[in-house]
Amino acid sequence: MDVMPAIRVVDLRKNFGALEVLKGVSFDVHTGSVVSMIGASGSGKSTLLRCINFLETPSSGDIFIDGEPMGFRSDASGQRRLRPLSEVNLMRRELGMVFQQFNLWPHMTVLGNVIEAPIRVRGMSRKQAVALGEECLARVHLSEKAREYPARLSGGQQQRVAIARALAIQPKAMLFDEPTSSLDPELTDEVLSVMRELAGDGTTMIVVTHEMAFAREVSDRVLFLHNGLIEEEGPPEQVLGAPKSERCRQFLSKYLH
Amino acid sequence: MSNWERLVWNQQGVLLQGLGVTVEVCLIAFAVAITGGLTLCLIRTYFPPLRFAAIVLIEFFRATPIFVQLVWIAYVWPELFGWPNSFFTAGWLALGLQSSGYLAETFRAGIEGVARGHREAGYSVGMSPLLVFQRIVMPQAVLTVSPSIVNQFTVIVKSSTLISVITVQDLMFQAMKLVNVWYEPIEILTVTAGIYIVMVFLVSTAGKMLADLLRRRYGLAAA
Amino acid sequence: MSDAFWQSVDLSTFWEYRQVLLAGLWFNVYVFACSATVALAVGLAAALLRVNRSWPFRWIGTVHVELFRNAPDYIMVVWVHFVLPLLLGALIGRRLEIHPFVSAVIALGFVYSGYFAETFRAGIQAIPVGHVEAARACGMADRLILRRIILPQVVRRMLPEAVNQFVSLFKATTIVSLIAVPDLMYQVSMVIATEMRPLPLYTGAALTYFAVIYFVATGVRLLSERWRNKIYA
Numbered sequence: 001m002d003v004m005p006a007i008r009v010v011d012l013r014k015n016f017g018a019l020e021v022l023k024g025v026s027f028d029v030h031t032g033s034v035v036s037m038i039g040a041s042g043s044g045k046s047t048l049l050r051c052i053n054f055l056e057t058p059s060s061g062d063i064f065i066d067g068e069p070m071g072f073r074s075d076a077s078g079q080r081r082l083r084p085l086s087e088v089n090l091m092r093r094e095l096g097m098v099f100q101q102f103n104l105w106p107h108m109t110v111l112g113n114v115i116e117a118p119i120r121v122r123g124m125s126r127k128q129a130v131a132l133g134e135e136c137l138a139r140v141h142l143s144e145k146a147r148e149y150p151a152r153l154s155g156g157q158q159q160r161v162a163i164a165r166a167l168a169i170q171p172k173a174m175l176f177d178e179p180t181s182s183l184d185p186e187l188t189d190e191v192l193s194v195m196r197e198l199a200g201d202g203t204t205m206i207v208v209t210h211e212m213a214f215a216r217e218v219s220d221r222v223l224f225l226h227n228g229l230i231e232e233e234g235p236p237e238q239v240l241g242a243p244k245s246e247r248c249r250q251f252l253s254k255y256l257h
Numbered sequence: 258m259s260n261w262e263r264l265v266w267n268q269q270g271v272l273l274q275g276l277g278v279t280v281e282v283c284l285i286a287f288a289v290a291i292t293g294g295l296t297l298c299l300i301r302t303y304f305p306p307l308r309f310a311a312i313v314l315i316e317f318f319r320a321t322p323i324f325v326q327l328v329w330i331a332y333v334w335p336e337l338f339g340w341p342n343s344f345f346t347a348g349w350l351a352l353g354l355q356s357s358g359y360l361a362e363t364f365r366a367g368i369e370g371v372a373r374g375h376r377e378a379g380y381s382v383g384m385s386p387l388l389v390f391q392r393i394v395m396p397q398a399v400l401t402v403s404p405s406i407v408n409q410f411t412v413i414v415k416s417s418t419l420i421s422v423i424t425v426q427d428l429m430f431q432a433m434k435l436v437n438v439w440y441e442p443i444e445i446l447t448v449t450a451g452i453y454i455v456m457v458f459l460v461s462t463a464g465k466m467l468a469d470l471l472r473r474r475y476g477l478a479a480a
Numbered sequence: 481m482s483d484a485f486w487q488s489v490d491l492s493t494f495w496e497y498r499q500v501l502l503a504g505l506w507f508n509v510y511v512f513a514c515s516a517t518v519a520l521a522v523g524l525a526a527a528l529l530r531v532n533r534s535w536p537f538r539w540i541g542t543v544h545v546e547l548f549r550n551a552p553d554y555i556m557v558v559w560v561h562f563v564l565p566l567l568l569g570a571l572i573g574r575r576l577e578i579h580p581f582v583s584a585v586i587a588l589g590f591v592y593s594g595y596f597a598e599t600f601r602a603g604i605q606a607i608p609v610g611h612v613e614a615a616r617a618c619g620m621a622d623r624l625i626l627r628r629i630i631l632p633q634v635v636r637r638m639l640p641e642a643v644n645q646f647v648s649l650f651k652a653t654t655i656v657s658l659i660a661v662p663d664l665m666y667q668v669s670m671v672i673a674t675e676m677r678p679l680p681l682y683t684g685a686a687l688t689y690f691a692v693i694y695f696v697a698t699g700v701r702l703l704s705e706r707w708r709n710k711i712y713a
Contacts, residue, residue: 055616055617085622086621089619089620089621090619092616092619093618095617097614099617101608103608103611103613103614104614105611105615105629105633106633116615116618116620117619120628121618121619121624165614166617169618320647320689320693322651322652322655323651324657324665325654325689326686328665328682329685329686332679333678333683337485415551416552417552418552418555419655442562442566443567446555446558446559446562450551450559453550453551453555454551457551461549461550
């Protein structure tokens with residue numbers, strides 16, 4: 001048997017009422033690797049990412065973090081049961097999430113945002129948490145903004161703080177949900193370069209993105225989603241360079257030209 | 258014969274009479290509030306010489322408790338100004354004046370809420386300032402503030418219970434009189450409270466529906 | 481007429497009784513502080529019911545809000561004062577007396593809980609759902625999210641509206657004199673009964689209330705604006 005993947009997704013399905021958004025998606029993300037997910041809007045890639053973190057409860061299928069089932073577990077009789085929220089919360093700490101809309105908490109300073117979870121969730125002392133928080137802010141090159149409120153920061157800076165906040169829970173993997181989609185073009189680079197550094201440090205990452213050049217440069221694997229299914233997957237040179245699927249080719253032609 | 262029948266049903270004559278007085282006072286007060294509020298607002302916005310006086314009146318009406326104003330107008334004004342000459346008049350006057358202070362501010366918000374571009378568009382096609390006010394500013398302001406005006410009416414109805422204290426024979430007065438006759442307050446007070454709550458509920462629901470309608474038809478948010 | 485005018489602006493009688501009147505004003509403040517506490521606590525509970533996922537809770541919250549928001553405060557004070565002791569007394573099977581102060585606090589507290597519930601609810605619903613999701617993604621539990629992420633923002637958002645409601649509540653405390661809670665209005669009518677000089681005393685009361693409410697409210701509004709602006713710059 002090969003090495004345990006950091007994240008394993010098995011036959012994941014999700015429907016909102018009659019609408020089936022994910023129709024059975026399976027893939028592995030190995031420790032230290034970067035997986036990019038591309039696809040048109042409505043293809044299900046954001047929902048997939050949110051299901052992995054249980055911000056949406058999957059309709060069926062399994063997610064394993066380091067071999068541990070994420071939202072479900074089997075009871076004594078082998079029945080599959082939804083874990084209580086407290087356990088889901090425990091598991092969520094293993095995954096850092098970065099949102100399209102940053103979602104910084106406006107009533108806390110930059111450092112306050114970063115150390116909130118380490119103190120309240122991990123139970124760290126304030127001193128430890130501040131040390132950790134400053135380290136995380138240094139990784140996104142924002143040490144000097146620690147005492148500011150988020151409203152005073154540019155969009156790119158806010159998104160970097162959001163990355164620091166996710167890093168501060170010391171996750172096993174980072175999930176990025178279109179982290180640059182709500183940024184002006186001139187601000188995307190500072191966020192992408194921080195993400196590039198993280199990838200270089202060996203961080204396990206899943207990135208939903210429309211930045212094809214970034215996906216090609218950083219990813220180990222690229223998944224192309226279409227209508228709730230993985231239409232094509234493989235190394236970036238293949239999926240982005242010479243896609244086998246006609247749909248993938250069509251999708252890419254809109255981005256590369 | 259149940260208590261409800263004896264204490265409430267058989268007293269419906271007096272209670273309805275009281276309800277009639279309540280409705281009458283509230284409607285007069287509402288008219289006073291709208292007229293007074295509009296006047297104060299226009300003076301404050303467009304007539305600088307009396308601007309300060311208008312502000313003082315608005316703030317005084319808004320910051321003084323209605324009960325205190327009511328008693329003050331009922332007992333002090335007749336000595337001071339020789340008017341109002343009845344408690345009935347004092348009742349609607351106090352209710353109307355307090356609400357006129359609130360409505361003046363509501364109207365102002367409505368007028369200021371009209372986008373500058375709309376006014377400029379009016380001037381650019383050669384409309385006079387008066388015409389712009391009449392045809393462009395006022396209609397929009399009235400639309401946006403109308404839910405708040407309805408809401409102010411509910412305030413009047415709620416405050417109107419206090420005029421019973423100065424012996425105006427409204428619903429509250431009749432209810433308290435019955436309580437003092439029988440010393441059995443449970444049924445009569447519960448029913449009276451119920452009547453007021455239903456009345457206010459109906460008015461405020463109408464206000465909400467009006468606000469919804471405006472939002473749907475004109476895309477206006479209530480001021 | 482000018483005689484009456486000078487009489488009503490001659491506040492020396494009012495000043496003479498300043499101690500007992502000031503004690504009355506403090507009663508307004510007590511009633512206000514206690515009923516504001518009740519209103520905030522009950523209002524928050526009702527707001528949480530109204531944003532609950534299951535409909536029976538939402539329904540209870542809605543009934544609470546509609547009932548108390550639409551009730552005139554005077555009749556609620558009278559109802560709690562006269563009816564509630566009888567009902568509770570029947571329930572426990574003996575005569576029950578409720579102090580007028582307590583009746584006043586219960587009545588005003590519940591009436592204003594209806595208004596505060598709506599303000600809380602609007603504040604809660606105005607918070608972007610992403611802020612909650614970000615907290616969930618950090619592994620924060622719902623209670624912690626409510627306490628650390630939602631409420632601090634709600635408080636800031638609802639402040640201007642809440643200040644208005646506090647002002648209304650303080651003004652409403654003047655009616656407790658009608659059930660013999662010895663507030664300023666009550667003391668004023670007592671003094672009038674002995675001095676027989678309603679003009680200066682009622683005028684003095686009106687001016688006192690106006691001054692207290694106007695200046696305190698303006699001050700609080702200024703302070704809260706400054707505090708909010710730090711975050712929503």
